[in-house]
Amino acid sequence: MDKYTISFPIRSILWLLLLSLPAIQLSAAGLLTPSDGSLPPLQIRDHQVEVVIEDGYAVTQVEQRFFNPHAMDLEATYSFPVPEKGSVAEFTVWIDNQPVTGEVVEKKEARRIYEEEKAAGNDAGLTEKDDYKTFEVSVTPVQAGQETRIRLVYLQPAHIDTGIGRYVYPLEEGGVDEQKLAFWTADDKVSNRFNFDLKLKSGYPIEAVRLPNSTAARINQQDDKHWQVSIDAQNGQASAVTKQEQESNTGQNLPSGPVYTLDKDIVVYWRLAENLPGSVDLLTYKPNPNGRGTFMLSLTPGDDLQPIQQGRDWIFVLDISGSMKGKYASLVEGVSKALHKLNSSDRFRLMVFNEQAREMTAGYVNADPANVKHYIEALHTLTPNHGTNLYAGLQLGVKALDADRTSALVLVTDGVANVGETQQRAFLKLLTKQDVRLFTFIMGNSANRPLLDTLTRESGGFALSISNSDDMVGQILLAASKVGHQALHGVNLKLTGIKTGDLTPINPGSLYRGQQLVFFGHYWGDGEVEVELNGLLSGKPKHYTSQFAFPVQTDLNPELERLWAYATIEELAQQMEDFGEEADLKQAITDIGKEYGLVTDYTSMLVVRNEVFDRHGIQRSNQQRVATEQAARQQRSQKPTQTRQVDQQRPMFNKPRATLGGGSKGGGAIGPFDIVLLVLLATILLPLKRRITSKAQK
Amino acid sequence: MNFGVIASNQSRSRFWTGPAPWLVLIAILLFFLAGPAQPELVYDRMAIANGEIWRLITGHLVHSDFAHLLWDCAGLWLVGWLFDELLSSMSWRVLGAGLLIVDATLWWLLPDIQAYCGLSGLINALLGAGLYCTWRQSHDPWVVFIASLVTLKIGIEWYIGAALFTQTAWSSLPQSHAAGMIGGLLVILISSLQSSRE
Numbered sequence: 001m002d003k004y005t006i007s008f009p010i011r012s013i014l015w016l017l018l019l020s021l022p023a024i025q026l027s028a029a030g031l032l033t034p035s036d037g038s039l040p041p042l043q044i045r046d047h048q049v050e051v052v053i054e055d056g057y058a059v060t061q062v063e064q065r066f067f068n069p070h071a072m073d074l075e076a077t078y079s080f081p082v083p084e085k086g087s088v089a090e091f092t093v094w095i096d097n098q099p100v101t102g103e104v105v106e107k108k109e110a111r112r113i114y115e116e117e118k119a120a121g122n123d124a125g126l127t128e129k130d131d132y133k134t135f136e137v138s139v140t141p142v143q144a145g146q147e148t149r150i151r152l153v154y155l156q157p158a159h160i161d162t163g164i165g166r167y168v169y170p171l172e173e174g175g176v177d178e179q180k181l182a183f184w185t186a187d188d189k190v191s192n193r194f195n196f197d198l199k200l201k202s203g204y205p206i207e208a209v210r211l212p213n214s215t216a217a218r219i220n221q222q223d224d225k226h227w228q229v230s231i232d233a234q235n236g237q238a239s240a241v242t243k244q245e246q247e248s249n250t251g252q253n254l255p256s257g258p259v260y261t262l263d264k265d266i267v268v269y270w271r272l273a274e275n276l277p278g279s280v281d282l283l284t285y286k287p288n289p290n291g292r293g294t295f296m297l298s299l300t301p302g303d304d305l306q307p308i309q310q311g312r313d314w315i316f317v318l319d320i321s322g323s324m325k326g327k328y329a330s331l332v333e334g335v336s337k338a339l340h341k342l343n344s345s346d347r348f349r350l351m352v353f354n355e356q357a358r359e360m361t362a363g364y365v366n367a368d369p370a371n372v373k374h375y376i377e378a379l380h381t382l383t384p385n386h387g388t389n390l391y392a393g394l395q396l397g398v399k400a401l402d403a404d405r406t407s408a409l410v411l412v413t414d415g416v417a418n419v420g421e422t423q424q425r426a427f428l429k430l431l432t433k434q435d436v437r438l439f440t441f442i443m444g445n446s447a448n449r450p451l452l453d454t455l456t457r458e459s460g461g462f463a464l465s466i467s468n469s470d471d472m473v474g475q476i477l478l479a480a481s482k483v484g485h486q487a488l489h490g491v492n493l494k495l496t497g498i499k500t501g502d503l504t505p506i507n508p509g510s511l512y513r514g515q516q517l518v519f520f521g522h523y524w525g526d527g528e529v530e531v532e533l534n535g536l537l538s539g540k541p542k543h544y545t546s547q548f549a550f551p552v553q554t555d556l557n558p559e560l561e562r563l564w565a566y567a568t569i570e571e572l573a574q575q576m577e578d579f580g581e582e583a584d585l586k587q588a589i590t591d592i593g594k595e596y597g598l599v600t601d602y603t604s605m606l607v608v609r610n611e612v613f614d615r616h617g618i619q620r621s622n623q624q625r626v627a628t629e630q631a632a633r634q635q636r637s638q639k640p641t642q643t644r645q646v647d648q649q650r651p652m653f654n655k656p657r658a659t660l661g662g663g664s665k666g667g668g669a670i671g672p673f674d675i676v677l678l679v680l681l682a683t684i685l686l687p688l689k690r691r692i693t694s695k696a697q698k
Numbered sequence: 699m700n701f702g703v704i705a706s707n708q709s710r711s712r713f714w715t716g717p718a719p720w721l722v723l724i725a726i727l728l729f730f731l732a733g734p735a736q737p738e739l740v741y742d743r744m745a746i747a748n749g750e751i752w753r754l755i756t757g758h759l760v761h762s763d764f765a766h767l768l769w770d771c772a773g774l775w776l777v778g779w780l781f782d783e784l785l786s787s788m789s790w791r792v793l794g795a796g797l798l799i800v801d802a803t804l805w806w807l808l809p810d811i812q813a814y815c816g817l818s819g820l821i822n823a824l825l826g827a828g829l830y831c832t833w834r835q836s837h838d839p840w841v842v843f844i845a846s847l848v849t850l851k852i853g854i855e856w857y858i859g860a861a862l863f864t865q866t867a868w869s870s871l872p873q874s875h876a877a878g879m880i881g882g883l884l885v886i887l888i889s890s891l892q893s894s895r896e
Contacts, residue, residue, distance in 0.1 A: 208737055208813065210745065219737055271812075667868030668758065668800070668816025669766045670773045670875075677851065678776040678825075681844050685780055688836045 090153035125607035162514025194260030278302030278653025302655030353393030391421035424577035565596035597622035718778020762868035781828025796823025799881030823882030
C-alpha cells in the first residue's frame, strides 16, 4: 500500500491538542505521599540534572536531596516517567555521607530485602520499574530534620530524525493510571535548587539548539560541534526568572517557596548542518583484544526515497476515554480544522473509542463542507469518559478499510489499553489481516509505548512520541515528511567478514524518510566487514553496501554493553507480548538485567549497607561497571569530539541526508559591493537632494 | 504628493528621529549582548509556527556574524542618511511594509528556508522607496540609471542565488532584497495613488 501526505489534518489535530494542554491537570514527577494524609510529605530540596549526549546516546544523571522537616523518620518515594528507551544503570544513596552504589537483584528479592532493612530501621534504597509507566525510587529512612542524597543515572539512545536530534527529560506523567492517581499525591516542587545542564557533543556540525517552552534556558555554543544548555533556578535571582516563566506557562501564581516545579518535560532539539552525507557510523567497545566486543552501528541513509502523489482516504481513530478529559473540546476543534483542510474529492471516516468503539460516520463520506459540518457537530455532542478499549477502536478502523483503495489509519491516543482485549498478539493479528499502515501519535509519557510501537512497526507504519512540551508543528512536519515519501520495507542487515552475533533489532521493520537505523551487536576478532542493507522499495529489492574495519580494541564507550542489553531486553519483552509470558523469556530478561545492571520489569536496583550486600551474597558487579563507565566518561570529556563515520572510503549512500523541507537558512546580508553602490548613489543624489530641498524651501 | 521635504537645517535632527539610526543601534546591542544569530530571536520557521511570532520582527534585527552586522549597519546608516529626509514619516511605513513582504516571502514563497536573520530586506525597502521619491521629485535620469543598476544587481543575485561579494556566516538570501524593495515601492506607490486622488 502506498502512503501519502497527512500534513494538514494531523497538523491541525495535534496543534489544537497542544493548545488544550495548559488547561489539563497533569500529574508530574515528584515525591509520593498517600492521598489520605496518613503520612506527612517530604520535600525535594535540590534536583540537579546533568546530561551528556555524545556518540549517539545520552547519559542522564539526576542527583536529588530529599528533606524531612518532620519530627519522625520517614520513607521517601520518588516517581518519574520512564524515559523513552531509558534504562536505569546506576542508583546511588549516600549512607553515612558515603555513596553506596546499587546492585541489580531479582525484583521480588530486592523488595523483600528492602522491606527487611526498612523494618529494622536500616538505610536502604530501591529503584523499581512500574511497567512502561514509571520508575519508582524508595529511600528509607529520611531521618527527622535531615536530608537524604541520591543519584540516578540512566542511558538512552539519542537518534537523529530528518536532521533533527531530540532529547526529552520526562517530568509529566500522563495521568493514565487512575488507581495510582487516587492513592498518591505527588509533590513536584523543588524548594532550594533546580539545575539542568546538558552538554551536546556531536561528530557532525550542529546549526542550532532549541528548547521550546523553556525561556529561562541558556544556550551556549562552544564551537559548531559543542553546545551547552543550562537552566538554573535557586533561591535568589535566577529562581525569579523560572518562577515567572512557570507562572506564565500555568497562568497561576506560584507560592513564593518552590524554585521549580517538576511538571513539564524539558525538550531539547538540535539541528544538524545541511547537506551532510548519508553515513554509516560505528562505535565499539572491546577492552580485551581477544575477547568479545560490542558495537553500535548507526545508518543514516541519503535522501533517496521519492515523494508520493496519490488520492486520499482517511480513517481517524480517536481516543475519547476518561484521560482525554479537558482535551476533548480541542480535539474536536482539531478534527474540524483537519476535515476542512481535506479536498472535496477526499473521503474520510471517523471512529471514536472509550470502553466501546463506534463510528461517527456512516461509511466513507466525501469531505465536502456539508458533511464536515454535520460530523463535527456530532463530535461536539460526545463526552469523554470510561476506560480505553483500544482494540475495539482499531478493530472498527480496520473493518472500515476499503480493499480497493489505499488508506491510512491515523490513531491519536494518550492512554493505555485497559478494557477489552489487551493482549499484544491479538492486536497484531488484527492488523495483519489487512494491508494497512498504522500511524500512531503517542501523546504524553505514560501511554503504552511498547504496544503502540510494536503495532506500528509490524504494520510498516511509524509511531511518534509527542511530549506536551514538544514543538508540535515540528513533530507534524516530521510525520508528514515520512508519510509523504516512499518507505523501504522489510529492512534487514547482513554483516560478513568477521564473526558477529546477537544483532538487535532482528526485525527493524520499515525505514521512513529521515529515520536512522541503529543496530547493536557483538563481534569477535577484528578486520574488514562487508555491510549490506537490504529492503523493498515499491516491491523491488534495494541494496546498499559498504566495507570498513571493526577495531581490535577500544575502551572509551563501556555504556554500549548496557545499550545492547537494553535493546535485547526490549526485543525479548516484545516476544513475551506476542507469545505470552514464557518462563524462559522471563528468565532471559532477568539474567540480562542482572548481568548488565539494568532495572527491568523483573529486576530492581537495591542499595543497602555493604555488610548487608555481603550477608545476602550480592556481588558488587554493578559497582565495578559504574566505576568503569565513570572513568570512561571522564576520559571522553577531555578528548575532542570524533566523527564515527566509517564509510568514507566506500560510501553506503550516495545522496545527502534528508532534512525538513531543505531546512536551509539565509542571511539578510548586503556586502561591500552594496556599500560602494550606495556611496556612488550618495555622490549623485546629494546634489539632487539639495536641489529638491531648496526647491521646496522656495 | 508630499514626501516630507524639509529645510536643510532640520535634516540632521530628522535623520536622528528617523528609524535608521535606532535600528542600527538595536542591531549592534543585540549582537554584542545576545551574540550572533541569537537562537531565540532569529526567524525560525518551526518556532514561528509554534507561536513564537516575535521572531517575525526580531529576525531582522539579529545578525549571523560581525561582517554581516557591519555591512548591514553601514548600509542602513547610509540609506537612512540619504532618504530619511525625503521619506520623512513614510520611513516607518516603508520599513513596516518591507518587513511584512520579506516575512511573507520567507513564509509562503520560500518554505525551504528554515531560518533567517539580518537587516538587508529592510535596507532594500528604504532604498526602493527612496529612489522612487527622488525620481518623483527630480525626474533626473541619473536616478533611473542608479535604480536600473540596483535592479540589475538584485536580478543577478537572484539568478546566481547569492549576494555579490558578500561573505557572511549565513549565506545571503537575495530574495529578501527583492522582497524588501517591492515592499518599499508598494507603500510609496499606494501613497502616491492616494495623493493623486486627493
